[in-house]
Amino acid sequence: MATMNLPVARIEPVSDSYFGTTIVDPYRWMEDWQSDEAMGWLTTYATHTRAYLDALPHRAALLARIGALEDLVPLLLNGGTAGGRTFLLRRDPGQNLARLIVYLTDDAPARVLIDPAAYGSEIPIAIDWFYPSRDGHVLAYGLSSGGSENSTLYVLDVDTGETDDLAIPRTQACNVSWLDAHTSFVYTQFPQLPDDVLPTERYLDRQVFLHRLDAHTEADPVVFGRDMNHRVTMDRADWPSIITTPTSSWMVGCIAHGVQNELTLYVAPQVALMADPADIPWVKIVDVDDAVTGFDLHGETIYLKTHKDAPRSMVFAMSLRYPDSAHTRVFVPESHVVIEQIRVVGDYLLTRDLDGGIGRLRRIHRDNGVVEAVPLPFDGTLITVSSEPGTNHADLPLMSWTESLRVYRYDVATNTMQDTGQAPPAPIDFRDIETHEVFAQGSDGTPIPLSIIHRRGLQLDGSNPTLLEGYGSYGISMLPFFAPQMLAWYEQGGVYAIAHIRGGGEYGEVWHKAGYKLSKQTTIDDFIACAEYVIAKGYTRPERLGGMGTSAGGIPSGGALIQRPDLWAAMIIRVGITNALRFEQSENGPPNVAEFGSTSTEDGFRGLQIMDSYSKVQDGIAYPAVMLTTGLNDPRVVAWQATKMAARLLAATASDRPILLRAEVQGGHGFGSTREQENVELADQLAFLLNQFGW
Numbered sequence: 001m002a003t004m005n006l007p008v009a010r011i012e013p014v015s016d017s018y019f020g021t022t023i024v025d026p027y028r029w030m031e032d033w034q035s036d037e038a039m040g041w042l043t044t045y046a047t048h049t050r051a052y053l054d055a056l057p058h059r060a061a062l063l064a065r066i067g068a069l070e071d072l073v074p075l076l077l078n079g080g081t082a083g084g085r086t087f088l089l090r091r092d093p094g095q096n097l098a099r100l101i102v103y104l105t106d107d108a109p110a111r112v113l114i115d116p117a118a119y120g121s122e123i124p125i126a127i128d129w130f131y132p133s134r135d136g137h138v139l140a141y142g143l144s145s146g147g148s149e150n151s152t153l154y155v156l157d158v159d160t161g162e163t164d165d166l167a168i169p170r171t172q173a174c175n176v177s178w179l180d181a182h183t184s185f186v187y188t189q190f191p192q193l194p195d196d197v198l199p200t201e202r203y204l205d206r207q208v209f210l211h212r213l214d215a216h217t218e219a220d221p222v223v224f225g226r227d228m229n230h231r232v233t234m235d236r237a238d239w240p241s242i243i244t245t246p247t248s249s250w251m252v253g254c255i256a257h258g259v260q261n262e263l264t265l266y267v268a269p270q271v272a273l274m275a276d277p278a279d280i281p282w283v284k285i286v287d288v289d290d291a292v293t294g295f296d297l298h299g300e301t302i303y304l305k306t307h308k309d310a311p312r313s314m315v316f317a318m319s320l321r322y323p324d325s326a327h328t329r330v331f332v333p334e335s336h337v338v339i340e341q342i343r344v345v346g347d348y349l350l351t352r353d354l355d356g357g358i359g360r361l362r363r364i365h366r367d368n369g370v371v372e373a374v375p376l377p378f379d380g381t382l383i384t385v386s387s388e389p390g391t392n393h394a395d396l397p398l399m400s401w402t403e404s405l406r407v408y409r410y411d412v413a414t415n416t417m418q419d420t421g422q423a424p425p426a427p428i429d430f431r432d433i434e435t436h437e438v439f440a441q442g443s444d445g446t447p448i449p450l451s452i453i454h455r456r457g458l459q460l461d462g463s464n465p466t467l468l469e470g471y472g473s474y475g476i477s478m479l480p481f482f483a484p485q486m487l488a489w490y491e492q493g494g495v496y497a498i499a500h501i502r503g504g505g506e507y508g509e510v511w512h513k514a515g516y517k518l519s520k521q522t523t524i525d526d527f528i529a530c531a532e533y534v535i536a537k538g539y540t541r542p543e544r545l546g547g548m549g550t551s552a553g554g555i556p557s558g559g560a561l562i563q564r565p566d567l568w569a570a571m572i573i574r575v576g577i578t579n580a581l582r583f584e585q586s587e588n589g590p591p592n593v594a595e596f597g598s599t600s601t602e603d604g605f606r607g608l609q610i611m612d613s614y615s616k617v618q619d620g621i622a623y624p625a626v627m628l629t630t631g632l633n634d635p636r637v638v639a640w641q642a643t644k645m646a647a648r649l650l651a652a653t654a655s656d657r658p659i660l661l662r663a664e665v666q667g668g669h670g671f672g673s674t675r676e677q678e679n680v681e682l683a684d685q686l687a688f689l690l691n692q693f694g695w
Helices: 035-052 059-070 270-274 484-490 509-513 517-536 551-563 588-594 602-611 640-652 675-692
Strands: 014-018 022-023 076-083 085-091 098-104 111-114 125-132 139-147 152-157 175-179 184-189 205-214 223-225 240-245 250-255 263-269 283-286 294-298 301-306 314-319 328-332 336-347 347-353 358-365 371-373 395-397 406-411 416-417 433-441 447-457 466-470 495-499 543-550 569-573 625-629 661-662
Touching: 014 447, 014 602, 022 602, 035 640, 035 661, 035 675, 059 484, 059 675, 076 125, 076 395, 085 125, 098 125, 098 347, 111 543, 125 175, 139 301, 175 240, 184 240, 205 240, 223 240, 250 270, 250 294, 263 270, 263 294, 263 301, 270 294, 283 301, 294 336, 301 336, 328 358, 336 395, 433 517, 447 484, 447 517, 466 517, 466 551, 484 675, 495 517, 517 551, 517 602, 543 551, 543 675, 551 569, 551 602, 569 675, 588 602, 625 640, 625 675, 661 675
Parallel strands: 466 495, 466 543, 543 569, 569 625, 625 661
Antiparallel strands: 014 022, 076 085, 085 098, 098 111, 125 139, 139 152, 175 184, 184 205, 205 223, 240 250, 250 263, 263 283, 294 301, 301 314, 314 328, 336 347, 347 358, 358 371, 395 406, 406 416, 433 447, 447 495
């Protein structure tokens, strides 16, 4: 590490007092990360890191192998049907960026609608989202550059391929709902902010607008937002949207409270949108205490998924004409599976379930309530259930650790399904790769699910290079996924393990809340327990064990790094939260208070203190090798989370192991990354690990 000539960061301690506890922050000045000093330090450090990674012995061969494997399999990012047309956001072999394609009929050839490469920009351009009109003839879509996710909304004529002059900015994470065949829609937009506004203002005051294709955007009225209708209550940090469907004359006013899973829902007749927005007769049907996390509607009935008094969720049906308890009934009771999604398709309600980490599907007749299990072609992850309203068909993307993505079309009326061919089977032989679903013992005795993947015939002699990954937040589950590029790791004798730690959603809301706020140490403990398992069972030893966490996964990976530095040869923290006590002050901080808490309350501070690895770094500890990554356009985890942690570890460590800071100049949180960016990053990670393992 000494040969890297890394820049020494200036120390300027700032002390904060929280409820009688003083926290000293030596690198607070780095939070102004775009200043000349902070950016100069970051750039110099990242340049040294780039040179270090480029020189690693295995990197060139790994990059070539990863590229060859990735180029064999299309990457399907999103899909949907409208007007009998199928729209896919897909990155095909040989393409650096995902393109939007359309199949006008099931047997028609694919036609490219939008190819970001055609813009000829040196900065990567991504298609963030798309919403076809009800008849499939018009499409609203969002573009952003450099991984920023800062979308601009455009409208395209599907038949001619021409894009309208319309360009609506500040439509990040946009929700679009069409109101008719193809002439008007509602959309969400953030306000225009002055240049000197605080970062924490960026994601406040989102509103819903109504746009008619024959009108100018300046005339678009606000139809749902804060302080505009006396019947509706919402805060500045709330994210409103309006959901419509051609199978119902009603609309749903949906309010998401930051990243909180529980929603507030209002309903009103769709025709009221054309009147004075202040007079729309919104009726609140559920609030946060009702613990509703998903819904779908058909006719005068709305189906609501809730975990209230049902940790694995249940579904109840409510009359939209009479939205009260007297006209509400349990439609799908809680069972042993976790209900993850509900979708009305034809005469049935489909539930996408999770059963011990395996995706399941059930259909429930909407008239008689009979519940039937629907067999799937193979065990794995059922990613979503999508369908065109008013049809009997649902598209089911399915994959596993060793089975590539396939998209099946399910006919609910005949209870049959067939492969659509939208994602052909990967021409890669994974028959030599085996998977194991085991349980580590948590510090409190709770069994922690652990998935382990490696080449067949692996010797359990403690010598295998092993990468353990964990997440554990928001109730998000780490489900089986097919990654052909990881064959490059397995061919090196590598083991890949995925820790299904608490804070995630593998066992429903109980699992989520067991690693939440003041219980967040459990998330870290579970990650450590899974590391101890792979060592105890002979998969590896500390000298050949690496950990990794991405985004909120920086909490368990950072915590395990600080609390058990002896357990790891290396730790990779990708665009991760490491300074949780200060995360609230970043642009994406306010929406995340619901999940992580706020320093404005004592319980909030105590929980964030558990999550904060940066403030717990100690001088003179022999830390393992660490690679922190950031994207300079990241709208979710700001770059100074990585720079502050890198500076602190570099100053504190007593070992000769490298502390690396990898920066993607034209990248963000990972969304919108190009094929080349993804492949280079994976090659960097694997080469870094092998080098630290002495491989």
